[in-house]
Amino acid sequence: MSEITRRDFINGTLMAAGSSMLPLEASGQAAMAALDPSYYPPALTGLRGSHPGSNDHAHSRAWDGRSDWGPTSRLSETYDLVVVGGGLSGLSAAYFYRQKHGRDKKILILDNHDDFGGHAKRNEHTIDGITRISYGGSQTIVEPKHATEIVLDLLQDIGVDLGRFETAYDTGFFKRHNLGGVTYFNKEVFGEDKVVQHPYCNYPNYVEGILGGKLSHEEAAQQAPVSDRGKEQLLRVLNGGLHTLDVPEAELQDYINTHSYFDYLKNNLGVDDPGVLRMARHSGLDWASSGTEMLSIAAARSCGALGFEPAAVYDEDNPYIHHFPDGNAGVARALVKNLIPGVAGGDNAEELVMARFDYTELDKPGQAARIRLNSTVINVEHGGSPVNSSDVFVNYINDNQQYQVKAKAVVMACYNMIIPHIVSGLPEEQAAALKLQGKSPLQYTTVGLRNWRAMKELGIGVAMSPGNMHQAVLMDFPVSMGGYQYARTPDDPCVLQLICCPYGEVGAPTADQFREARYRMLSLQFDDYEREIRRHLSGMLPDELFDFDRDVASISVNRWAHGYTTGGPGDSTRVGRQPFGRITIANADSAPGADAKTAMMMAHRAVNEL
Template identity: 40%
Template sequence: MDSDQAGPLPASSTEDRDLGMTRRIARRDFLNGMAVTAAAVAVQGLMPWSRASAGGAGAPPGGDYPPAQANAVVGQTPASNAVMHALRDGMLTPGAGASTGEQFDVVVVGAGISGLAAAHEYRRVHPAARVLILDPLADVGGHASRNEFRVGGRTLIGYGGSQSLQTPSYFSPAVTALLGSVGIEPQKFEGYYDGEWYDRRGLSGGVYFDPRVWGRAATVIETEKAADWVQHTPLSAQAKSDLIELTDAPRDYLPGRTAAQKRDLLADTTYRDFLLNIAGADPQLVTYFQDSTREYYGSGIDKVGTLDAWANGNPGLGGMALGDQPDRHNSPSGRLLMTDPDDYIYHFPDGNASVARALVRSLIPPAVARGDMAALAINKLNYAQLDRPGHPVKIRLESSAVRVRHLGPPETARSVEVTYARGGSLHSVVAGHVVLACWHRVIPYITQELPQAQVAALRDQVKVPLVYTNVAIRNWRFFKNLGLSAVTAPGSFWIGADLDFPVSMGTYHFAQTPDDPIVLHLRRIPGGPPEQDVRDQFNTGRAELMTLTFADYERETRRLLNGALGSGGFDAGRDIAAITVNRWAHGYAYEYMRPADTFWPGGPLPIQAARQGWGRIAIANADSGAYAYAHSAIDQGVRAVRELLGTSGPAISDFPGPPQDKLKFFGE
């Protein structure tokens, strides 16, 4: 089991009936019915989904209201990726396209948080600037995605991607200033987030052992001492003994070495090798811990260094006199010594989708109702306002930039032409500046103006694939019955399932009684076998996402919840109201880590060469910081605009991680 993650298991008609798969729901499978190779035809306007015009008002893209697309796979679908896949595969050679006649001061490619922050910074410097933001998705915000459900007469809100404003103490002055200017004050989450919600209800985390992996099913509540709960698991006797030792009484597994020598060795030793070759643990624990690091590092323990795993909370290091434990949220390398000073509470009900909506409101005031932070979470986005004629700022969704070129030599050109595909046709606009707030790996496909060394650096950033699934359930009595707030599922398809964050804002109230409906959050971050390079593992995981249907995800969701919660009375066929699968084949920015990246942290870093602007074009996106957090995306958007305009302002953090003055490298 340690060679890869579990994939979807075959279904039977009997099992599907028991899981509730046969019940009548309006399933919408956006993964089927379109071959990627059809993209070139789509660009010529011959595909039935090619319905959008070049620009201007019209029906909201992506259906009546994109956040409410339940019982479907949303996010990066074949439709949103089709144009870029055609460009990548040589099936589309874009010309100039038909001019829309529009001219802008700046065109921003990418409507995620970094692109929105770049537009905001440009307008801060030039308040009357004409701005166009292009994005291939059907919703604004990129990975900062919102899901809505209607259950039992109540609206439930969930996050489909970018999760929280993490560690405001590490925000740069530029990030703090930008958030404040759009009405976001992180300290207010101290009132919105109910930090005692779980404790008051006697809920804690647990582990579900899938019988297909472990031989028998078990749901076990974790307690402070492993000896009190590990005995109830289906682990082998030796694995139980080793897990108890690693957790409760770890030894010094590297006797005779100094702390610095140990840290240097462990930084370049994967946690898998630590378990097997240094701690001498039973191989069953490799399966048990394999996916434990994926949520923070994108990779399993076969690629994550032992110090990073320690920062993640993995056991076994407490008896080795290594010094203070690094923090998992702010230590992308595992070679940084620090403590996270902030609680993990800075979360809107829709995650950072409300941050994106705040930026949209600052750029296009009619799109989001005025009000405080609660208004951002509660009110709907008016999609019809995003691309209105006559408005100085336009956000054009379902629009894929396919060519960006200076009109003349980059060093002397006065404008840039941007060609994009929309509505099955190619269109072009002219801008004084361009910010490429898209993925680094896209950039070499849409411009031919870069040297090969920079192209190679841009291609180093490979996005982490991930799936965030939100499940609206009619009540959470079974969690209460079991005393659970969350379960991990080692070796299983899903990493685990959690009750949503207990956040109430304004008239939006989080569940209070076990009879209230609630949202569950499930995660999958697919990878590849240990013999693959870490970046190749991401490509393997991405390939998986292209083959799975909504029914595959739904079936695995029902299997997990029935198995983990069935003893508490859960019945998937009865208790699930709706499921939304947020599919991010190109998910979060890759964060450098040892032992995979030998240049880290000393450098030079690929991002330093990759993000260099030229002429009237600058590069943003969280890729430019190699740091998958909202504040990094904001910093990079602000940096890109300041490079274009030659302006200054509140300081940014231009380091992949927390500000450098917060860091102390091991070994110094």
């Protein structure tokens, strides 16, 4: 049995080593921890995303109200701006601040993770000596032609050439290899392991160039491993749609906005087969954030849930091709390079694709912009009254030590729901509104495969998997740029992307489902995920072409307990994001909008509000 490289990294063992720190003296005091020259988090595998340890301090602050963090090292560092959170919003806030006030302004970005970028996370898999680049979260620049001038100017300034994706993304790839949307039914839930050449929903169609289902509705319903009654019901759903509703045209929109998708399935189409209902529940995935039983007919239709006709997901001007090999981490890296030119060579974002960033450059004394990783902010407080104070003190934990820096202004670009726990003195109404901001849990698992012959044999571009933890398996996007070549032939090593939108108990309110799913996600160990992925891929792919121990080289499970922003009820998001003295609030949460462009716009607003 071949050795799986990520075994060494199980549950963060290597992460701890990777983040080993060297003491650094600054201004005569042990100020912080510097990173070891070998530090390169994108190459880590195992449990990634919000990796073990990253949220511990924030959780003990928010859940247990911890306030005693031991002695504080008060650093002699004073900044024009401190940014809390090093995701796309935080990095953009630093960018906009310098644009407005000058490149010499002193800025510190603090983030609790071992890497910058937040959700925009780069995953590298080295498979038999070949490095495959992939993404652990924020995937693609969505609909850039709908971006504001502010975002387009930022992208251009940091060297992102949107036109370049028109040739970098190989739109003919899926057709050449006959790869389409299929469905894998697993034995545990559906009684047999079976791949049917039909996705039964619109989910796969956002992948530009992917082929549709290769079966008619009749064939697809017949081949689904559900009861005979279930097959009839499934066919009714596939042939269904709004025309089956007995509602006058003038009232239709209002009707579908206010009536439940599951009621429509059960009452209008007579669906009661548990297999069909399960397929329906898991057909919206991250378009829906929750199981589709929580959706109206209109929402289910717009996210292409089971039974709604395949439709273009994006308009013709905005195909889903604006994808760096490392997803929006490519944008995050270009922002970091703009702020701290010494991290890598290269003149534009494309030239950074293959660059191994030098993380020791991130936090050098004397440079104008600094990024301090592994640093959880646990208190942000004005030096006096928020109305006329000239300073803000920011306390953070790095390597279990508490430090304090001083700033003239602070942008909170972190998860908005943590803000009331760490910003002292917020007005009660604002604090209450911030506590209501929601996020759905999400998991993007990347699997390094030695070859993809089995995927090719079954024609899998995207495999919907309604019985499994990961409800969709995707071939990586066919993007070559900056000297990087995607896996062109089935004999090449490649990365599979496994997407999991975890839900809670059917029927429970969405927020409760998120909470339940989040705790379940965090309670699992790497071995649990590995077992599930082994069962999934081994059940789906033919034995003669796929052997898990032989063919899987590495696994990165990117868990985002705080994933897509879902905002809060009523007016709470707007109330929550109000400026407070010298502190303003950014992050995609403050729109709310689970989108990179929005994260940037929120940064722009927060900087202007200072």
